[in-house]
Amino acid sequence: MTARILVVDDIPVNVRLLEAKLSAEYFEVLTASDGLSALEVAHAQAPDLILLDVMMPGMDGFEVAERLRSDPKTWHIPIVMITALTDTADRVRGLEAGADDFLSKPVNDIALFARVRSLARLKVMMDELRVRNATTGEFDILGEAPQNAEEDAANGRILMVESENLLARSVTEILTEAGHSIRRATSNNEALELGREPGLDLIMVNLSLAGEDGLRLCSQFRSQDETRHVPILLILEENELAQLAKGLEIGITDYLIRPIDRNELLARTRTQIRRRRYHDQLHRMLDNSLSLAYTDALTGVYNRRYMDAHLDRKILEMVEAQKPVSVMMLDIDHFKQVNDTYGHASGDAVLKAIAQRVTGGIRDFDLLARYGGEEFVVIMPSTPAEDSMMVAERLCRMIEAEPFEVPGSETPVVITASIGAATATKPAETAEALLARADTALYQAKNGGRNQVCLAEEPEAAVPTAPPAVAAGGT
């Protein structure tokens, strides 16, 4: 882990001291000697972390932190305040101004490096997500400073792992009063179990769990999928600081030293919950963008792109497992009339309703895609020809049975569909050839009077597959 760190202090010897320490550990160091130039450097150079002196003439560290937090270009950079102040009220003020942590002068090297590495690691992970989201355009990397920090951290769902009843009760009281909801586990096993529940915003772990190793539990949370990215706040005694460095290395995200100060507890809880939610939001947006690429915007079923990517692989997979795979091609009958009579919006409504009805009529492991226009394809794994006929016949009946509500028509409109089905029997058949046979069968179903299913003939061994029927645009 390497990182670019901005050191801000008005006393040159302090700057040089930190610079030497960090540089010896192969961090890159930027420096600033007052608040204003700190803001400038942070804005222009985008460091991975800022070490910020609190007491400076002119603009002090609190104000610098606040300004960094309200600038869309710098709000996400972690800040560690460095201070001679040991008063809890000052620590809380710093946290509320936006600091992620405090280190006391003289700075202890182990604490410094552990904290710096842990925060820089989180920052790099976030950056990767931010950059990727920025490419989609839904997310503007410059315009996403959270407007209401209080709100972003409200109603947190917190898991507390704590065997001391007294401490558990007082922490629960403080957090509940602030609007968070707390569940408590008293053993490692119970904690891992409760950690599996979705929607957790924060885990608090007491380092000295009765008879168990708190750090071991943190490590297990980090290797369990459901809790890998949930922030962990470690609660420890002043004399357990040596274990803190190990904890940060394992992946805990913050800590509180007993006796616990009410306001510090609330401030650190807020910071962690806010980061967690932001991280979640980035993940969700990314997943959403990815799923959009493979979804038909109108009907919400898979698009042709997805089907094209899947069908060849599915055929190979099935052939390897010596199972048949079938496809059906479904085309809405006289769809053009719906469009011409009731307008495009009504045509769209029918497409949506058909997609929904087909989804309800196929099996969970079948895959429905809109192939284009009014044409859908269903891929049916492990399905022999007879079964595919059964499913296709059922779909035909389901579509015909209940007339469709169409905007622009006072009474529901009867709509039918024609289906061509084909089953891959030869290992060598490609997706293209299979679809072409289904398309030919669909053409026969149309010619046979529509609202019916035709099964494709098996491809002849020597003769190449018949060319696909003309695209069924006007049928």
Next chain:
Amino acid sequence: MTARILVVDDIPVNVRLLEAKLSAEYFEVLTASDGLSALEVAHAQAPDLILLDVMMPGMDGFEVAERLRSDPKTWHIPIVMITALTDTADRVRGLEAGADDFLSKPVNDIALFARVRSLARLKVMMDELRVRNATTGEFDILGEAPQNAEEDAANGRILMVESENLLARSVTEILTEAGHSIRRATSNNEALELGREPGLDLIMVNLSLAGEDGLRLCSQFRSQDETRHVPILLILEENELAQLAKGLEIGITDYLIRPIDRNELLARTRTQIRRRRYHDQLHRMLDNSLSLAYTDALTGVYNRRYMDAHLDRKILEMVEAQKPVSVMMLDIDHFKQVNDTYGHASGDAVLKAIAQRVTGGIRDFDLLARYGGEEFVVIMPSTPAEDSMMVAERLCRMIEAEPFEVPGSETPVVITASIGAATATKPAETAEALLARADTALYQAKNGGRNQVCLAEEPEAAVPTAPPAVAAGGT
């Protein structure tokens, strides 16, 4: 960093020893006492790393490694072989079987943990990419074992940072003979400069560069965007092993100890290049999927989804900067006739050609999206009404001027378009209102005889905006 590690050794006391060491550092440990059960555990539990004893009765470590590498479920798990063998030929055999590294018995703790953490970190990063890609369906997490490892690592582009001429020459000779192409830098600055060039597969750094610090350079490579993910192979002397742990922590990916063995050099180079290309491929596929979500499949320009996401923000941005933003809505005249006369495929060809011609006629900072059917929208930042009229008029002329090649027609077909333009003037105007005004203007252009541009009237202060014209489906 925490990870699940599989320890494989036929001697129980060796297993217990490694298990104790790893567990004390909060790694999770799985164990197996022979080759077959190692394969089973690896397959079922998907560990993050495998520590593999070489000499075991029955299936030895080489064979286990080979089998792990050829199983699509395990090929990506890093393997460190643990061996009493010190013969270089054995090391090379292990690397060729698929090991990522070797540790000699008795295992040195610092080397062990540095290597384990470094490989586990890479693995976690890869997993994140693999999982995300798997959701897109283009990539099957189970079916992607590289079929031809040799080929995946051929023709590597390597940057060698080396001040010793003799060493540089012999390494270059070996690698060039194997088909790689080498560029050499002799100083840190030159190295960072050359590192900026795209397409680099591997960087080799001599730890003892004349007068400079090799690790500092590695750290700089890691903070420079272009080289952040390029593997680094460190070359060092036997007596510099202490610095290796630091190097692995900074992010170097592999190392070679002098004197350099030709086959070991080639094997490690191959492994690194292959991993780099795999990582690159995952990144590319992800970016590709993301861009698909915002691209119109037919024409390749932005889709409506992207435009909807952008326009509101662009308006706000422009209003803040006190600059006007204009939009134009362009609709192809009598498009239905093209479809009806020459078929859908010809209609599609015209849509593509129009998108291409419009792209050529707008400015670099304008944004073209297909809005639906035969309708396109152009967003024009910093553009007052007069300028938008000029651009729109030019587009009209460009489309009309040169008839379009249409499949199905022997002579090119004259096609025209109508355009409605509107400029956001009030800070309060939404994207929706702005587009509605452009749509009304488009309707006027159609009514005025098509093949012309109409400029929208400014919205009246008190009266709400006129409702948008009916979708121009049949115009």
